[in-house]
Amino acid sequence: MSVSTAALDPSVCAPLPVLGQDVTVPLVTGGEVTYAALDYAASAPALQRVWDDVAAYAPYYGSVHRGAGYLSQLSTDLFENSRRTVAEFLGCRPEDQVLFTRSTTDSLNLLAAAIPANCQVFVYETEHHASLLPWRDAQVTYLNAPRTPGQAVETLERALADRDPYGPALVCVTGASNVTGELWPVRELAAAAHAHGARIVLDAAQLAPHHPVDIAELDVDWVAFSGHKLYAPFGSGVLAGRADWLQAAEPYLAGGGASRKVARRADGGVDVDWHTTAARHEAGSPNVIGVYSIASACKALTEAGFDSLVAREQELVSRVREGLAEVPEVQVLSLFGDDAPRVGVISFVVRGWNSSHFAAALSAEYGIGVRDGLFCAHPLVRTLLGSDPQDPGECGAPEAEPGERSLNAIRVSFGAGTPDEHIDRFLRAVTELVREGAQWKYRTEDGRCVPDRGEVPQV
Numbered sequence: 001m002s003v004s005t006a007a008l009d010p011s012v013c014a015p016l017p018v019l020g021q022d023v024t025v026p027l028v029t030g031g032e033v034t035y036a037a038l039d040y041a042a043s044a045p046a047l048q049r050v051w052d053d054v055a056a057y058a059p060y061y062g063s064v065h066r067g068a069g070y071l072s073q074l075s076t077d078l079f080e081n082s083r084r085t086v087a088e089f090l091g092c093r094p095e096d097q098v099l100f101t102r103s104t105t106d107s108l109n110l111l112a113a114a115i116p117a118n119c120q121v122f123v124y125e126t127e128h129h130a131s132l133l134p135w136r137d138a139q140v141t142y143l144n145a146p147r148t149p150g151q152a153v154e155t156l157e158r159a160l161a162d163r164d165p166y167g168p169a170l171v172c173v174t175g176a177s178n179v180t181g182e183l184w185p186v187r188e189l190a191a192a193a194h195a196h197g198a199r200i201v202l203d204a205a206q207l208a209p210h211h212p213v214d215i216a217e218l219d220v221d222w223v224a225f226s227g228h229k230l231y232a233p234f235g236s237g238v239l240a241g242r243a244d245w246l247q248a249a250e251p252y253l254a255g256g257g258a259s260r261k262v263a264r265r266a267d268g269g270v271d272v273d274w275h276t277t278a279a280r281h282e283a284g285s286p287n288v289i290g291v292y293s294i295a296s297a298c299k300a301l302t303e304a305g306f307d308s309l310v311a312r313e314q315e316l317v318s319r320v321r322e323g324l325a326e327v328p329e330v331q332v333l334s335l336f337g338d339d340a341p342r343v344g345v346i347s348f349v350v351r352g353w354n355s356s357h358f359a360a361a362l363s364a365e366y367g368i369g370v371r372d373g374l375f376c377a378h379p380l381v382r383t384l385l386g387s388d389p390q391d392p393g394e395c396g397a398p399e400a401e402p403g404e405r406s407l408n409a410i411r412v413s414f415g416a417g418t419p420d421e422h423i424d425r426f427l428r429a430v431t432e433l434v435r436e437g438a439q440w441k442y443r444t445e446d447g448r449c450v451p452d453r454g455e456v457p458q459v
Helices: 048-060 070-089 104-114 150-160 186-195 244-248 287-305 304-327 355-365 378-386 420-438
Strands: 024-026 032-034 098-101 119-125 139-143 171-175 199-205 222-226 237-240 259-264 270-274 330-331 347-348 371-373 407-415 442-445 448-451
Touching: 048 287, 048 371, 070 098, 070 171, 070 237, 070 287, 098 104, 104 199, 104 222, 104 237, 119 150, 119 420, 139 150, 139 199, 139 371, 150 171, 150 186, 171 186, 287 304, 304 330, 304 347, 304 420, 347 355, 347 378, 347 420, 355 371, 355 407, 355 442, 355 448, 378 407
Parallel strands: 119 139, 119 171, 171 199, 199 222
Antiparallel strands: 024 032, 098 237, 222 237, 259 270, 330 347, 347 407, 371 407, 442 448
């Protein structure tokens, strides 16, 4: 296999410094190697810039919105300035609200709790579970997996045309698939939704770290994403967009911070006057450090030049796809076809290999971290693998033994901090494993494929 190792175009930026880039890990075959983190789609490593900003702020940490002391006031200013930074990063409209949550999952569950009664929700079966499952109290229409972007728009238009035109409706769609990395036609889907009187929420968990997201330009009503995929540590997320449904809904959590005034009634009950700002859905002491880390990541990506970051990532995408194409046993999973634009997320299966076995060998013998399983998008992966929806197989817990076919896939994902060497090592490892086999014996333990330390290596 010939993999180009030529230098990238000088107009394309270098990898951004991230935590862990010098971490070494042991190999089961002996020795150590620098860890190649190629599981960005699960959690991207934190940018060094973000970590430095958080470390500089940490001594000044204080509870926000409640204290008269200097550190509380400083932390409150930092928290609200972070809200403005995120709004600028997302191109929010003047009337939009930015809410801080724990994650994309939390953001979409918050929105699900805020939708009006009798709201009809339309969601593709291709969604991550974070956007597929929160709508339990709504009337949900699950749309079949489209095979082209145009078909995605047509499918939505037909479904919306058949709905009750007088009730509220919401469309939920991903911006970039966490399985295939393919970009969805968000602007066209938003136009279709609005033409039929529906609103649309964009799951940008995989889009925001790889591509600029502009709420006004895309004309979506809400955007949700997670900090831990945007090169920020800690458990924080964002829900940004229209305020009216959020203001009209009961608070997502009841407690301090969400309430503006609480008074006892003569009958012994309690009257509550809730905030109408973002605080309405941010009860409790907020994760100010996590929020600040998201804002720092937004600034770092903007200052690095998103166009340059996108250009470099596309170089890496091309190299990975071209390298995998030279291994006939590898089947790359795709919904929209080879020509579809995509971010640095690629899933594949290897003929003759259990996916967990292959991923375990990449880790144990090459120091490469990828993910295997159904990626919390079970219906999509099963569709792409051509398996029956009732077939066994769980996210991260394959049932097949090493060497047996599994109903799962392998995912390699990368981004702004990925060095060229990690990509080269990954492609070399895939080729060697397919052609020569694993050097070690493996067994299944607690649902995971692991090196068998009691067996001598294969020769």
